[in-house]
Amino acid sequence: MIQLCNVFKSYQRGNSRVNVLHDVSLGIESGEFVAIMGPSGSGKSTLLNILGCLDTADSGDYLFNGESVMMANEDELATIRNRSLGFVFQSFNLIPRIDAKRNVELPMVYAGVNQEVRNNRALAALKIVGLEDRAHHIPAHLSGGQQQRVAIARAIVNDPDIIIADEPTGALDSKSSHEIMKIFQQLQAAGKTIVMVTHENEIAKYAQRIINVDDGKIRTS
Amino acid sequence: MQALSSLRENKLRTVLSVIGITVGIAAVMVVGTVSEGVNKYIYAELDTYGLETIWIYRKWDDENPFRTARKGSGIDNDDLNSMRSCCPSVRRVTPVVYADDDSIQMRSKGKFSNVNLEGVGIHYLEINHDRVTTGRDFRKNDIQRRKPVAIIGTRVSDELFGKHTNPLRRVIRWGDIRLTVIGVLEFESRDILTQLGADDYDVNKRVLIPYTLYQQQFGVKDIHTLQAEAISVDKIEDAARELTDLLSRRHNNHYEYVDESMKGWIETAEDILGNISLVGLIAASISLFVGGLGIMNIMGTSVVERTREIGIRKALGAYRRDILAQFLMEATVVSVVGGVLGMVLGILAGYSIGYLSGYELGISWSTAFIAMIISIMVGIASGYIPAHRASKLKPVDALRYE
Ligand SMILES: Nc1ncnc2c1ncn2[C@@H]1O[C@H](COP(=O)(O)OP(=O)(O)O)[C@@H](O)[C@H]1O
Ligand SMILES: [Mg+2]
Numbered sequence: 001m002i003q004l005c006n007v008f009k010s011y012q013r014g015n016s017r018v019n020v021l022h023d024v025s026l027g028i029e030s031g032e033f034v035a036i037m038g039p040s041g042s043g044k045s046t047l048l049n050i051l052g053c054l055d056t057a058d059s060g061d062y063l064f065n066g067e068s069v070m071m072a073n074e075d076e077l078a079t080i081r082n083r084s085l086g087f088v089f090q091s092f093n094l095i096p097r098i099d100a101k102r103n104v105e106l107p108m109v110y111a112g113v114n115q116e117v118r119n120n121r122a123l124a125a126l127k128i129v130g131l132e133d134r135a136h137h138i139p140a141h142l143s144g145g146q147q148q149r150v151a152i153a154r155a156i157v158n159d160p161d162i163i164i165a166d167e168p169t170g171a172l173d174s175k176s177s178h179e180i181m182k183i184f185q186q187l188q189a190a191g192k193t194i195v196m197v198t199h200e201n202e203i204a205k206y207a208q209r210i211i212n213v214d215d216g217k218i219r220t221s
Numbered sequence: 222m223q224a225l226s227s228l229r230e231n232k233l234r235t236v237l238s239v240i241g242i243t244v245g246i247a248a249v250m251v252v253g254t255v256s257e258g259v260n261k262y263i264y265a266e267l268d269t270y271g272l273e274t275i276w277i278y279r280k281w282d283d284e285n286p287f288r289t290a291r292k293g294s295g296i297d298n299d300d301l302n303s304m305r306s307c308c309p310s311v312r313r314v315t316p317v318v319y320a321d322d323d324s325i326q327m328r329s330k331g332k333f334s335n336v337n338l339e340g341v342g343i344h345y346l347e348i349n350h351d352r353v354t355t356g357r358d359f360r361k362n363d364i365q366r367r368k369p370v371a372i373i374g375t376r377v378s379d380e381l382f383g384k385h386t387n388p389l390r391r392v393i394r395w396g397d398i399r400l401t402v403i404g405v406l407e408f409e410s411r412d413i414l415t416q417l418g419a420d421d422y423d424v425n426k427r428v429l430i431p432y433t434l435y436q437q438q439f440g441v442k443d444i445h446t447l448q449a450e451a452i453s454v455d456k457i458e459d460a461a462r463e464l465t466d467l468l469s470r471r472h473n474n475h476y477e478y479v480d481e482s483m484k485g486w487i488e489t490a491e492d493i494l495g496n497i498s499l500v501g502l503i504a505a506s507i508s509l510f511v512g513g514l515g516i517m518n519i520m521g522t523s524v525v526e527r528t529r530e531i532g533i534r535k536a537l538g539a540y541r542r543d544i545l546a547q548f549l550m551e552a553t554v555v556s557v558v559g560g561v562l563g564m565v566l567g568i569l570a571g572y573s574i575g576y577l578s579g580y581e582l583g584i585s586w587s588t589a590f591i592a593m594i595i596s597i598m599v600g601i602a603s604g605y606i607p608a609h610r611a612s613k614l615k616p617v618d619a620l621r622y623e
Binding site: 075081082087089093094095106110111154158 | 529530535539541
């Protein structure tokens, strides 16, 4: 499903270059639930952003469903993000001025789905995360756990293959965290591939496989 | 709809940019309305003379004693007849005879009026662009048979008969003569032109009678002035030359003739109108420029503030053109709303100026249309740069923004 081969990534900071990812190779199979762990600043988010086509590697190759995306242009990457990927972020990243349902509709807006279908599918996705009765609340009127569930509904509404989650429970209390993880388990059971960054062992337990990152390298354990 | 929600969210910013455009458009509208209004009034006043009018008369301060041998104006009824066929640039001609110095007193049932008496021919009203509000024009018969009939100005009518009496078929006494009123002239204003330095001859105090009757009463054969109408404004000079040449030829160069036309006045008017438009155009451009800068600045702020939102939208699969369209949509909404408000404000300002100045100013719809187009263009152009910048952001960079 996903194949990274000898990926390097560095950032310019001041007048020195910082190598963030150093010769990273990994593969993730369809239907897997993988947790990426490692100390703060080790390059977990950088790795996840590359996997999520939000960022591009400096060198190496990235095969997505068997096809290289290294040469893809911006619009092609946008199409992959829209159809094949769903994102869940630590800080939820909902658009504050529109209600839950409209937030969930956004990926479909960019996919060109018509209003009626959008409406039905958004409500169905909110139902999966147990928030159909909060469809018309704006984010500020929802708890953190509820906001993250709206974000999950948004991530799955275009029926993507892969869910990319960067510390999805990082801003939540322990009860909400476990609720979120149960939803992830259901999604995996429904056939989704999940790649999640976390630094909490409690949370990582929900995954089947753990990839450890340390100082820009994958530590095989 | 996405665009509108963000505009609603950022009320103050939206209001400020709308105001920028509103003021600019209102300024454009006011300029358009005022210059169109002034244009309308000046041309309406110029038109009271007839725009194609030429006056021909003998040069009076002729120093050569031989040239003054013959009395009078040097133009007579025979000249008039020959003119009709010989001057291709002239549409029609009327003789005008008048008492050069004082006004003449006329009476009706114990009321008096000092009037400007003119003896005229049948084309006089057409050449002067005069209209009768009631009654009729002169007929050939009135002129040929020296009928004692008169067409009078509104002030003469008011002074002799009062405002509420129909003066038609009433009698005005002028010495022993009893003139029957056959028509009343439409009121004409020359206020602006008088302020610009035209003579203060009161057109509303005219009493027009057949020039033949005038000649008979004053025992003269000559015609003071020929008033002619050129076939178009461009042909005024040709027409004037044809007429003066013809007169000089017929009188063996005994006299010199002078021609006057509206040309100078038309040029003066166009100068004034050009200046008004120029000043207005500069003022309007400045306000629109400021409005545009406002939109650009405000859109720029909006892009920075919403960098994270741009990142989210891109993560969800928005193409560059979606982001561009969203920001351009906002700019368009701001400029259309600003444009419409500016038009309303401009219309109100136009009416107020009209009301305060006492002139009836029509709304310039062509200016309104142009102003609307300009506001949309300024809005979109000003929104484009920040929108373009927003659309180019990498999703990961936009998402990292706090
Ligand atoms: N855009 C960037 N510019 C410069 N340095 C960056 C940028 N993004 C990440 N880094 C650096 O790369 C390193 C890894 O960051 P990140 O992938 O966010 O780590 P983690 O998610 O594991 O905490 C950190 O030292 C961070 O400061
Ligand atoms: Mg991180």
